[in-house]
Amino acid sequence: MTYGPIDYSVYLVTDRTLAKGRSTLEIVQAAINGGVSIVQLREKTCTTREFIEEALAIKYFLNQAGIPMIINDRLDVALAAKADGVHLGQSDMPLDLARDLVKDSMIIGISAESLTDAITAEKGGADYIGVSPIYATPTKTDTVPPLGLDGLQQIRRHVKIPLVGIGGLNHANAAEVIASGADGVAVVSAIVTAANPREAARQLRQTVKDAQTK
């Protein structure tokens, strides 16, 4: 990795289908103002061109704030929009092929749904791991049974790279996720569906910061 240290603490994952009519750009701008530290764009329903155009528009604001932009699944979109990284699930491009294509020019995050996934991802050269799901969540329907804090702690004992918990997280349970060894808390609906995404991000950031200094 040629990247400096990445702040994974407050990790927003977008979802336009949950944004209650607000654009992803609008949600991301509010989340930047509220204090998210990293943003992953996830688009499953638009065309490639729409995804690239959205990513280029959002990247402008993220760059100004010094916040990394990660693209979910689509390495083509990440390359075209000169994103900072790509996040790959277990049904996306295999890690070895992705690393071979981008070398050290891009952050690669991997979703791990088990200890085995996590160990494999670290050995394969992932930059960070999304530990998923911590709790049950309505946002993703294709996930396996929740890992819970126990599962997260077990992965933490075996893996050194940054871990980001995801799945059913919000400001009410973020502290226990940090206390269980996560470097960050990833949320979708806690910010995307919030009536005030800026305030939701601010509250989450405060909770995570408090937990990290304990």
Next chain:
Amino acid sequence: MTYGPIDYSVYLVTDRTLAKGRSTLEIVQAAINGGVSIVQLREKTCTTREFIEEALAIKYFLNQAGIPMIINDRLDVALAAKADGVHLGQSDMPLDLARDLVKDSMIIGISAESLTDAITAEKGGADYIGVSPIYATPTKTDTVPPLGLDGLQQIRRHVKIPLVGIGGLNHANAAEVIASGADGVAVVSAIVTAANPREAARQLRQTVKDAQTK
């Protein structure tokens, strides 16, 4: 382009949803045996990993036959599978961004639905153009009104790079498409839905060869 001359004459575009339960690999193998000269893999419903795995499997057979493999829309899949090229529609990655990413290492084909599209694609450095649709077709529902042979001829008068006609084509109308200036005839259903895809490809190849030597 660092590629040698590409034979665009009999251009298969795959569609697993039309294959009547047969795998795309099976259709492509039959089409190779029948004499297709180039194959484009188009997948709109599977995961990225499934698309890459399919492309890698099919590439093995295409390589053996010396036939180029083109990937529809997904430059990430094309890069991961080391495809010979990528085919981009007007809702896919813009040509300039794609060319900037692959330089001269990959063929880039562009779908043109009008004379303006075609001229823009040639100026932008496309390697070939898919002129679409020549006739009305049930395969794609998002296309504009058919260009007809008149539209193809008009594009031929203004554009020098190879043109491949697509949309409602089969061995019964392939000759007139070649006679109107196309370098090749692209088909989906004429091969993919055929009871005998090998024979359908052979027949189409024969028709195109006859038309090219007239």
